Amino acid sequence: MNPVTALIADDEAAMRDQLRARLAQAWPGLDVVAIASNGIEALELAARHRPHIAFLDIRMPGMGGIEAARQLYDRCHIVFATAYDQYAVDAFEHGAIDYLLKPVTAERLATTCERLRRRLPQAPQNIGAQLARLGSLLQQGATPKRSCLRWIQAQVGASLRMVSTREILFFQSDEKYTRVQTATAELLIRKTLKELADELDPDEFWRIHRSTLVRVDAIAEVARDLRGRQMLRVRNYPHELEVSRNHTHLFQQM
Structure with missing residues (x-):
């Protein structure tokens, strides 16, 4: 059986490294085949490696995670990493999108990995409408958490x-x-x-x-x-x- 593959996109090197290390613990069989620092890189690497899962930071320079997800959601399962507060996170609670609130904890990541294992036998769902609502919500009122040392x-x-x-x-x-x-x-x-x-x-x-x-x-x-x-x-x-x-x-x- 071919290994499950994943892409990680985050503009912070420490966050990328931490997520990759914790994924290795939570899901030893998962193969992280690509690392990107922005949405444009994520699209290029996704076209090359065709990952089953994409872990996308929402806020990245050039192209953020939501924009990248709009071009990826029918090709792989999407998980967002976000520093947005609960008001914005509510938008993820329904549908096929999952999220990880930064800094990512081992317990929350284990929950996400279990959800992904259940979804993998199914084709990625059409979440275009949900992505549009999410993008609109974040633009209208949701603000990132106060920037504190994490x-x-x-x-x-x-x-x-x-x-x-x-x-x-x-x-x-x-x-x-x-x-x-x-x-x-x-x-x-x-x-x-x-x-x-x-x-x-x-x-x-x-x-x-x-x-x-x-x-x-x-x-x-x-x-x-x-x-x-x-x-x-x-x-x-x-x-x-x-x-x-x-x-x-x-x-x-x-």
């Missing part, structure tokens, strides 16, 4: 590791460096905590101390110790983090 670059030996902010439990300043703590690793970067606080989504990361930024949905509980200090515990990390007096308002009911 990736951290950390040097690990001679290699550069890309870490999604969704994987990070907290940041903590450590003299010349900032410590990046995930559930499985501790990394050091040179970006200061102030720079991080300015670039991260304030709804996702809270400053609980002058030296600590914590991911909100990683917080397991907050309790007071014998000295009356608020101490915070995050999931998948054994030690507590102190909440300074200047930031106790974040947990007003304590």
Whole structure:
């Protein structure tokens, strides 16, 4: 049986690399036969390689994903990668189009791969009308999410590791460096905590101390110790983090 093939089109190299790596984990038998940085390249490579699936970023220079999809939808199954908010994403919820919200998580990608496996025995559906509605919707009112830092670059030996902010439990300043703590690793970067606080989504990361930024949905509980200090515990990390007096308002009911 011939392998299932795919094309990835995204103008951000880090996003292309991350999606390809996660596809290798979620769907080991999938063969990524082409990588493009814009819609025009995607069309050229699709004509050459005839992939079964095209993963298309919506916003790319020259030609975006929607324009490319209008010429590809009857030749392969379409999956969009998008940074648009839920208002725009609602447009994908019906029909043959699937979507991945950036940054792509392993769990969401696994769902998409399962949907694609079910669709592959069928010919790609005619989604021209849906693409037209989607393009109109995005032009009229949907706006991209506020541009916030979504990736951290950390040097690990001679290699550069890309870490999604969704994987990070907290940041903590450590003299010349900032410590990046995930559930499985501790990394050091040179970006200061102030720079991080300015670039991260304030709804996702809270400053609980002058030296600590914590991911909100990683917080397991907050309790007071014998000295009356608020101490915070995050999931998948054994030690507590102190909440300074200047930031106790974040947990007003304590």
